Amino acid sequence: MPPGHGLGSRAAALLVFGSSAAVLVVEIVALRLLAPYLGLTLETSTMVIGIALTAIAVGSWLGGRIADQVDPRRLIGPSLGVSGAVVALTPAVLRTTAEWAPAMLLLIAALTILVPGALLSAVTPMVTKLRLTSLAETGTVVGRLSGVGTVGAIVGTVLTGFVLVSRLPVSGILIGLGTLLVVGAALIEWRTRGWRGTLVLAPVVLAGGLATLVAPGGCDTETRYHCARVVADPDRASGRTLVLDGLRHSYVDLDDPTFLEFTYVRAIASVVDAAFPEGEPLAAYHLGGGGLTFPRYLAATRPGTRSLVSEIDSGVVDINRDRLGLRPESAVDVRAEDGRLGLRRLDTGSRDLVVGDAFGGVSVPWHLTTVEAMTDVRRVLNDDGVYVVNLIDHGGLAFARAEAATLSETFEHVALVGDSTDIGLDPTATPEGGNLVLLASDRPVDLRAAQEALDARRTGWKITTGDGLTSWIGNARPLTDDYAPVDQLLQPSSPRSSQ
Structure with missing residues (x-):
């Protein structure tokens, strides 16, 4: 022209x-x-x-x-x-x-x-x-x-x-x-x-x-979902931290999978060890993978355990294989898939343990928090099965209370694990928030043994259940597929790492 x-x-x-x-x-x-x-x-x-x-x-x-x-x-x-x-x-x-x-x-x-x-x-x-x-x-x-x-x-x-x-x-x-x-x-x-x-x-x-x-x-790597880096621990030669979008997401010891750096991982290990006989192999399913810290721990402490992991980000799966020492012959099977869809494909009563540790930023993806999702978790667990989930919340802990209410709708026994000020054991203190762990099952878990394990690992965390948990939940509304305002319930916060 x-x-x-x-x-x-x-x-x-x-x-x-x-x-x-x-x-x-x-x-x-x-x-x-x-x-x-x-x-x-x-x-x-x-x-x-x-x-x-x-x-x-x-x-x-x-x-x-x-x-x-x-x-x-x-x-x-x-x-x-x-x-x-x-x-x-x-x-x-x-x-x-x-x-x-x-x-x-x-x-x-x-x-x-x-x-x-x-x-x-x-x-x-x-x-x-x-x-x-x-x-x-x-x-x-x-x-x-x-x-x-x-x-x-x-x-x-x-x-x-x-x-x-x-x-x-x-x-x-x-x-x-x-x-x-x-x-x-x-x-x-x-x-x-x-x-x-x-x-x-x-x-x-x-x-x-x-x-x-x-x-x-x-970033070291830009995956479909994250800006990802692997940072070496200057104080531990074999220690690696997986950083996703600026958040310290997982800590992995390449030589010693029983070394658990983050407090919430030690808390999960404590309640799981108390819920099942020592060394007993488990059929486990993990919603969210990250650095696969806990699946590696189960493989090391419970020989014969088979863990299936649904990790939505295939780039994170590649990082585990290329930089975090995950071997093809390991007892951890990782699938690049959405956790809710992966959950649907599991057979009824096929798992002893389900672990929830999936995050988008600092929020659990909303579709993994609802009554419908928890009903599916309960379906895949056997009669003695246990569900353990890691949460992050701040301020008034509105999301954590709603998730506890959701689990109470689905499971017969629910317990909350966290800092005493956050879980209502010190009513004079103002909650600071951070990581919390919820434990749910249709059979009672030995919470005294769980507390002893928490103390032995020096977490400083306590357990509340029964009337104490009911009081802590208050009037929080259970989350459903039709109503799950997870991002709105979460309070703005400055922390940029898991603990």
Whole structure:
């Protein structure tokens, strides 16, 4: 198309398709960039979606308004070019801000979504203005370009979620997208106005790529769900900590699987050891894997135990095999699958023990907390089977109370294990929150033996059950598949590690 001419139908469709797709790519990848610092919660997702929708609304409105006052051919190229430069700089800017100026993170995050989102969303009304040559075709042109934009958004969403994130680091996705946008801007400028000025943005894209290499907050591995790192323990040569999205998720001793660093893992080991005869092999199922600390412990202390683990993140499974010493011939069978779906596939009465230790950020995935999920847990347990689950809560412990109420709806015997101030044994103290462990079964467990094991492992934790637990639960409402506001029940907290 020679300089000065209008915009062809195919070029118009390509611009609208590409810009709409780019907005959704930025939105989805922004969630992954922010997860290590804000957590992957419903609130974080809602915030990012809200900012992206605001950008689309503002860009569409301003783009249409400006297109009525200025020749759109002067605006499309700069809109693509500037948005490309911002997108390419986003990984380095966000990670640097999170480490050096965390108070500014929300503002900078909003700008890195708003600016490119608005500029890219402005392309559609600009292109529409160029394509409207007759009032008689208004409906056809607007409808066609609106449809093309929607298809672009769908493709951007599907491509990012199913292909790009599983194959490329998020920084690579954004730098690549930024490059494509700047190149597209240069082509548009040349074809519509014969101007190559947009190429001056190329050094900005290059700077974004170089800055990403030195920016803090990088990952050893970017999996489908997490920014993952394995950190060596300076005080224990064989100790490794698995860090997911900035959270100390699991501690593994490569040489001694009976060494349990985190207090909550020692608590789980204590109640399980008290619930079953010493050394007796178990058929165990684990909802969530992480570093597989407890399955390794069971294999070492109860020879013959077979553990089946449902870990949704295949990248974490690979880390266990490549960097945390999980051998193919081990007694731990790990499946990359959602825990609720994995639970359904288990035979009735097939397990002695089910362990819940699945987290998205600091929250147990809501669909693993409900009465319906617990009914399935009870189904797969045999008559003497035991369910143990690790929870994290803070503030008023509203989520933990609701989960205790949920288990009380499902199992005959329920006990709560935690710090005495958190489980109501010291009514004069204000709960601080953190990790709590719930134990549930249809047969009584020797809680005195469990307390002795907790004391022997120096956890400092206590057990409450019966009337004490009922009083602690209060009027908390059981969670169901129809009502499970887990993210809202959790109180905001600053801790970034399990203990």
